[in-house]
Amino acid sequence: MLFKDKFRLHTPGPTPIPPSVQHAMNRPMIGHRSSTCSAIIQESSKRLQPIFGTKQDVLIITGSGTSALESAVSNTVQAGDEVSVVVTGAFGDRFAKLTERFGCHVHRLDIPWGERCTPEELKSHLRQHPDVKAIFMTYCETSTGVLNPIEELARVAREETDALTIVDGVSCIGAVPMEMDAWGIDIAVTGSQKALMLPAGLAFVAVSERAWQVIENNATPRFYLDLSAYRKSLGKQTTPYTPAVSLLFGLEEVLNLIEAQGMDNVIARHRLMMEMTRAGIRALGLPLVATDEAASPTVTSVYGTNDVHVEDLRQTLSAMNVTVAGGQQHLKGQIFRIGHMGYCEPGDILAVIATLEVALKTLNVPVSLGRGVQAAEEVWARV
Amino acid sequence: MLFKDKFRLHTPGPTPIPPSVQHAMNRPMIGHRSSTCSAIIQESSKRLQPIFGTKQDVLIITGSGTSALESAVSNTVQAGDEVSVVVTGAFGDRFAKLTERFGCHVHRLDIPWGERCTPEELKSHLRQHPDVKAIFMTYCETSTGVLNPIEELARVAREETDALTIVDGVSCIGAVPMEMDAWGIDIAVTGSQKALMLPAGLAFVAVSERAWQVIENNATPRFYLDLSAYRKSLGKQTTPYTPAVSLLFGLEEVLNLIEAQGMDNVIARHRLMMEMTRAGIRALGLPLVATDEAASPTVTSVYGTNDVHVEDLRQTLSAMNVTVAGGQQHLKGQIFRIGHMGYCEPGDILAVIATLEVALKTLNVPVSLGRGVQAAEEVWARV
Numbered sequence: 001m002l003f004k005d006k007f008r009l010h011t012p013g014p015t016p017i018p019p020s021v022q023h024a025m026n027r028p029m030i031g032h033r034s035s036t037c038s039a040i041i042q043e044s045s046k047r048l049q050p051i052f053g054t055k056q057d058v059l060i061i062t063g064s065g066t067s068a069l070e071s072a073v074s075n076t077v078q079a080g081d082e083v084s085v086v087v088t089g090a091f092g093d094r095f096a097k098l099t100e101r102f103g104c105h106v107h108r109l110d111i112p113w114g115e116r117c118t119p120e121e122l123k124s125h126l127r128q129h130p131d132v133k134a135i136f137m138t139y140c141e142t143s144t145g146v147l148n149p150i151e152e153l154a155r156v157a158r159e160e161t162d163a164l165t166i167v168d169g170v171s172c173i174g175a176v177p178m179e180m181d182a183w184g185i186d187i188a189v190t191g192s193q194k195a196l197m198l199p200a201g202l203a204f205v206a207v208s209e210r211a212w213q214v215i216e217n218n219a220t221p222r223f224y225l226d227l228s229a230y231r232k233s234l235g236k237q238t239t240p241y242t243p244a245v246s247l248l249f250g251l252e253e254v255l256n257l258i259e260a261q262g263m264d265n266v267i268a269r270h271r272l273m274m275e276m277t278r279a280g281i282r283a284l285g286l287p288l289v290a291t292d293e294a295a296s297p298t299v300t301s302v303y304g305t306n307d308v309h310v311e312d313l314r315q316t317l318s319a320m321n322v323t324v325a326g327g328q329q330h331l332k333g334q335i336f337r338i339g340h341m342g343y344c345e346p347g348d349i350l351a352v353i354a355t356l357e358v359a360l361k362t363l364n365v366p367v368s369l370g371r372g373v374q375a376a377e378e379v380w381a382r383v
Numbered sequence: 384m385l386f387k388d389k390f391r392l393h394t395p396g397p398t399p400i401p402p403s404v405q406h407a408m409n410r411p412m413i414g415h416r417s418s419t420c421s422a423i424i425q426e427s428s429k430r431l432q433p434i435f436g437t438k439q440d441v442l443i444i445t446g447s448g449t450s451a452l453e454s455a456v457s458n459t460v461q462a463g464d465e466v467s468v469v470v471t472g473a474f475g476d477r478f479a480k481l482t483e484r485f486g487c488h489v490h491r492l493d494i495p496w497g498e499r500c501t502p503e504e505l506k507s508h509l510r511q512h513p514d515v516k517a518i519f520m521t522y523c524e525t526s527t528g529v530l531n532p533i534e535e536l537a538r539v540a541r542e543e544t545d546a547l548t549i550v551d552g553v554s555c556i557g558a559v560p561m562e563m564d565a566w567g568i569d570i571a572v573t574g575s576q577k578a579l580m581l582p583a584g585l586a587f588v589a590v591s592e593r594a595w596q597v598i599e600n601n602a603t604p605r606f607y608l609d610l611s612a613y614r615k616s617l618g619k620q621t622t623p624y625t626p627a628v629s630l631l632f633g634l635e636e637v638l639n640l641i642e643a644q645g646m647d648n649v650i651a652r653h654r655l656m657m658e659m660t661r662a663g664i665r666a667l668g669l670p671l672v673a674t675d676e677a678a679s680p681t682v683t684s685v686y687g688t689n690d691v692h693v694e695d696l697r698q699t700l701s702a703m704n705v706t707v708a709g710g711q712q713h714l715k716g717q718i719f720r721i722g723h724m725g726y727c728e729p730g731d732i733l734a735v736i737a738t739l740e741v742a743l744k745t746l747n748v749p750v751s752l753g754r755g756v757q758a759a760e761e762v763w764a765r766v
Binding site for chain 2: 005007009011013014015016017022025026027028029030031032033034062063064065066067069070073074079097098101102103191193199200201220221222223224225240241242243244245246247323325
């Protein structure tokens, strides 16, 4: 009965591609050393700066978000270095694994999944480990839908140590406030397939002057992910290795869309979608994973209940053309996650909540049809 | 007078995208952990096997060709290892730089740019360095348009040493014969934006059982480019990190196109295009860089002359909507390179040679209009 290609993609990345971005990616292929491609690289890097809140170069890597995370590790640390990693979920854990792989002596600050790291917790951790060379943290922890208070955490890091502050912003930069320079963040990283509304394949890295000094004196072997090579090439309006040109075509149009809306409005839209989603879920009596204080504007995680088996629910939603994500690692089967970032707006949230109600009904879960969507509408109506 | 978007892209990568591939990349975005995406990953890996001439898994990395070259280095060698690198141009040089970066004791076998490495040269080199752990070689040296006799070189490598034979096939796999298993090659690598007719952003790596044993015992730190992680994930029909999904959509259609034509016919088409290009260039009196024996079916390099200044010629051609590449490193300004791979066929070669004649005339170079194109036509007519 339903269309095969009309599904609503609400995973926390990849996210739907706007038609104009899709269209831009259909430009005929050009040489990556052409002046046309150089202009796209140089201008896009500049236009990404306000999204990161930085005056530094934003480097463009062809790879997944993880390639950029690795670059933030392999360029800054050496085997034997002491580092701290704030682990609030699966992606904090990935940062920890990366630093371990590169031979670091890793101090994990493990926070229960679903909670955020408080400035006090970080302060007390750093007082035990004052000699760390770098502190790795996750802005939005995609696996739980938690937004860490990164501005405060960066402040604590700067006050307590001389370490570099390195932030994984993959699932939120472009949707939430990010003032890298003002907040004293040394490296911030994101990927193309989240708030930036592109297919996966590009990753973006911004680096402070302080971090460049460390990078230039770092002997850890690296080549493809050697950030100095990207910086040097960007100075010549290009990339050191062949970039994913079709995604660069798309990036140009993504930046048009973000600039046309204005970054403040983009941020406000994501907050509104978060509040609508949370109001809807709450009205349906389903337990939210994150508290209001800790919730991310880009993804909302919801626990299953005795009545609601999350994998059954995901399957039922999928048959109704709504795709949401499941849990990762020990939360698999325990939670589902609704992505609401990038090319997503309030009307999409209403459709998701409303479809969720029908899905629950189909699964014989007691539910008042319309109650969740009404709560979400009320949030929107108040704006 | 000319259309802005009708340029003929004849760089040796990126190459033009077939319309059906472009169309496929417009499918609505899907989650990369969906069953649909898993099926594409698993089937594409299988369908790439005959292109590599292997029964081994073909791993799919999101990155440039260089990311795959690095994976072939960082997964197989450790600091202090002796390795040999056959350097016939800029990409052999990149392999040498990569192995140096990872701390290897590198024995370069430098061959004058424009020539190929003969089996005798490799044999004599390896007799001086019998203890190397790995031998790196370039199948098509993109910077000069030379095709190394990789089958014979691999045989020599196997006869003279126990080293792994590692082949950069970026600018030719998918256009030339490649029998990785039969020829005793341990790792072969290519990228998406050359013979495989896609935008850049995917890279492909095939690995022998012998190489897996080395990889599994190799301690060099690596994470994003850790081939074992890709193998393990492929066993679960997925990738360890978010793949470039839109390019995977395109890959599926590329494989349809190659299978519909048949790999033997694809190879024959590339040989014919090479012979036509060379006949045309010769008839115009321009000096070819590679000898007939050493010429690559995917790219033809041509020297400038006293009359023909290559950068002027490239600019003139560009204004006539034909894009060819210049030289790299010390060949910059000395040669130009005509790519003829991927979505390219004999008629395109006629158009390039004919336009080249008009460009030469425009630059007041003595030229008999039609002579080059006639020579190319004669080659095609003989098929």
